Amino acid sequence: MTAPIRIQGFTNEVLKWKPWLDTVNVDTATPAQLAALDEMSPQARTSPYFLVLAHQPEILLQRSIAFNAIMFAPGGMPRAERELGATVESRVNGCVYCASVHAQRFEQLAKRSDVIEQVFEEPASAGTTPREKAIVEFSIKLGAEPGTVSAEDVRALKEVGLNELEILDLVHSVALFAWANRLMLNLGEPVFPADGS
Amino acid sequence: MTNLPEALPAIDVVDDAVPLAPNQPTWTLRRQRDKVVAATQSSHDAMFSHAVEGLTRTERLLVALHACRVSKAPKLAAHYREELAAENADAAVADAVESGDIASLADGRLRAMLAFAGKLIERPIEGDRAAIETLAAHGLSTPALVALSQLIAFLSYQIRLVAGLKALAAAEVSA
Numbered sequence: 190m191t192a193p194i195r196i197q198g199f200t201n202e203v204l205k206w207k208p209w210l211d212t213v214n215v216d217t218a219t220p221a222q223l224a225a226l227d228e229m230s231p232q233a234r235t236s237p238y239f240l241v242l243a244h245q246p247e248i249l250l251q252r253s254i255a256f257n258a259i260m261f262a263p264g265g266m267p268r269a270e271r272e273l274g275a276t277v278e279s280r281v282n283g284c285v286y287c288a289s290v291h292a293q294r295f296e297q298l299a300k301r302s303d304v305i306e307q308v309f310e311e312p313a314s315a316g317t318t319p320r321e322k323a324i325v326e327f328s329i330k331l332g333a334e335p336g337t338v339s340a341e342d343v344r345a346l347k348e349v350g351l352n353e354l355e356i357l358d359l360v361h362s363v364a365l366f367a368w369a370n371r372l373m374l375n376l377g378e379p380v381f382p383a384d385g386s
Numbered sequence: 387m388t389n390l391p392e393a394l395p396a397i398d399v400v401d402d403a404v405p406l407a408p409n410q411p412t413w414t415l416r417r418q419r420d421k422v423v424a425a426t427q428s429s430h431d432a433m434f435s436h437a438v439e440g441l442t443r444t445e446r447l448l449v450a451l452h453a454c455r456v457s458k459a460p461k462l463a464a465h466y467r468e469e470l471a472a473e474n475a476d477a478a479v480a481d482a483v484e485s486g487d488i489a490s491l492a493d494g495r496l497r498a499m500l501a502f503a504g505k506l507i508e509r510p511i512e513g514d515r516a517a518i519e520t521l522a523a524h525g526l527s528t529p530a531l532v533a534l535s536q537l538i539a540f541l542s543y544q545i546r547l548v549a550g551l552k553a554l555a556a557a558e559v560s561a
Contacts, residue, residue: 209515210528244532245439247432252536255425262419283511335549336458340556353415353554360550361422364543371506371539375513376532 194292194302196309199285200381201292201302208377212240221246229253241376252368259361266351266358269298270324274359276305277328278366280312286379287370320349324359331363398423399430400544403461404551412555426547433537434469440530444475445499446537451483452500453541456507462541462548495524499534506538 226233233239272295279287307315316322406413454463
């Protein structure tokens with residue numbers, strides 16, 4: 190096991206998340222709440238985050254469908270790059286929990302973590318190839334200043350080889366994490382593992 | 387059934403805001419991810435077309451108008467303003483929100499929700515437990531707080547999706 194990355198308050202370690210609101214009790218949950226949780230993932234029934242969101246089952250259900258369609262759709266942008274877009278957006282928004290989860294997913298898919306270290310250190314200059322740098326730059330801009338994204342930014346992605354479906358997948362992934370980060374940051378907080386455990 | 391639709395949208399809100407028409411390459415491109423198109427519109431409907439426990443539809447639309455104004459998303463802001471008019475919401479209140487004059491609003495609960503929305507849109511890192519407790523003190527229940535957070539977070543998604551599609555469409559015509 191390699192040492193965990195810990196840079197600028199961000200990490201690729203497995204964190205927990207503590208909600209600031211009551212969670213739905215699975216044993217007394219309504220069928221609609223259970224359906225929304227199960228649409229998200231097999232683990233959602235034990236996740237404090239999803240058990241908070243289950244207070245609004247119809248909203249959670251639709252969000253779960255969108256989430257899985259964006260992150261797991263076949264073809265288009267390689268899944269590792271979607272995870273990179275998600276990690277950059279989470280880094281820029283300061284969502285330590287989301288950044289840790291999606292840094293881990295990037296590593297599982299790409300079998301490396303060099304660009305993750307760069308993103309944690311300084312997102313503006315991160316990227317190990319021209320393609321990665323362009324993806325990171327676009328993600329930062331769409332995340333931080335969506336009103337300024339232009340045809341020029343799309344052309345910059347095309348110049349390093351992205352096709353239009355890949356660009357659409359990147360837009361979806363960054364936009365999705367604008368959504369996810371704001372829930373994670375405002376309904377609870379990350380909990381770090383005790384050092385040396 | 388508690389989720390009876392209050393108003394069925396005839397349009398895809400994202401396509402309408404970009405705007406994208408069915409004869410455009412970017413419209414066709416977007417359909418390659420048809421599950422995302424459907425779930426995005428259904429999320430919008432879950433926020434605005436159904437009853438949501440704890441928040442009135444007018445409150446939800448005012449939060450949306452404020453979020454779009456703060457994010458400099460004029461087309462989406464116009465959409466929510468029209469929905470407010472169709473709802474017969476107080477025009478003076480909508481005017482105040484549209485011009486960013488939150489401080490002039492008499493309704494303390496609405497002021498607190500809009501302040502929360504503005505912060506969450508612009509500086510999500512500043513989210514803290516005290517903000518949630520302030521809203522709870524204004525009478526927002528746990529389901530209402532979850533709905534409000536989901537609403538603001540969804541708008542952040544919708545605004546970026548529209549911005550990205552607009553750039554894709556613009557790149558096509560100038561290619």
